[in-house]
Amino acid sequence: MFLERLPGIGEKTANRLAFHLLRLSESDLKEFAQAIVDLKSKTKYCQVCYNFTEDDLCEICEDRKRNHDQITVVESVLDLISFENGDIYQGIYHVLHGRIDPLNRVGPEDIHIKPLLNRIKKSKSLKEVILATNPDMEGEATAMYIRNQLEELKKSLKTDFKITRLGYGLPMGANLEYADYMTLRKSLENRNNF
């Protein structure tokens, strides 16, 4: 059965879903099936930032109210959604769709780094690139690789913009007692005047 093959869905949930579908009217079922067929054909990458979109540009890149001089680089669309759900960021994004991960044979060419560099070459008023890859080994390596590429780009273009990385430290609501020492060390290094 197809439902059982979906991630996180076992036999019991699959049965429950199947019985729910059986209770739907035929027209509802057709609509649902069509939506599934359309999912892949209608979903495209945004031509600028590689977010998912049904048009050429995603909603964020099309939004004139957002700050187009600030680009946050994330590994996946799910990370982008995290920022958007928080309503904490007014700039735009660039989605890499992956991370440099030599153990799994993912190199810089396999993720959307080149389009990022091309995009920045064309941009005239860029002020900041925020490297928001995950705070682990591969995310860190990816951020460092992109940082070096951007520094070279700055030199060759004779332009300047900030390159920043998300702050590391204690997450909100954390308990020092249970914090790992790497996080504690970061929170000490990144302490702020108060």
Next chain:
Amino acid sequence: MFLERLPGIGEKTANRLAFHLLRLSESDLKEFAQAIVDLKSKTKYCQVCYNFTEDDLCEICEDRKRNHDQITVVESVLDLISFENGDIYQGIYHVLHGRIDPLNRVGPEDIHIKPLLNRIKKSKSLKEVILATNPDMEGEATAMYIRNQLEELKKSLKTDFKITRLGYGLPMGANLEYADYMTLRKSLENRNNF
């Protein structure tokens, strides 16, 4: 049975511990019992920082190699142990033994804030106080209260030292996808040049 009253120990574990104790020799048992009796009578507060100690001063306050011009203020000895386990900090501490928590009727007078201020009054070369209370409501309120007290102290003593707070942000190994928006917001605010 006494063992069952210990935190985190249920009936089964209590039985297992009891059977283990039964297997010990009488002299081992007596030694163990004496250690428990001594625990309370021998353990004192360090006269300077309120860490636990068997002497007047704790090992950290007595250590001449540590930086006595940098004081980290923590809520509990367990937090101090977190820092010490990491081997990431060379300064000394001040343990509040609590936090300001009006809902549970804990005010500034109920924790060791006054001894901290007295201690700082006597110090001649203090360079920094790091407020390392937990990143939650009560910890934040406690840090703010102490900050204000320290600012007044600075004015009245006509001296100067830094007051800092641990950095907040993404913990190491975190995944942006699952980060709460408060933590994401902090990691954006606290982003660093990279």
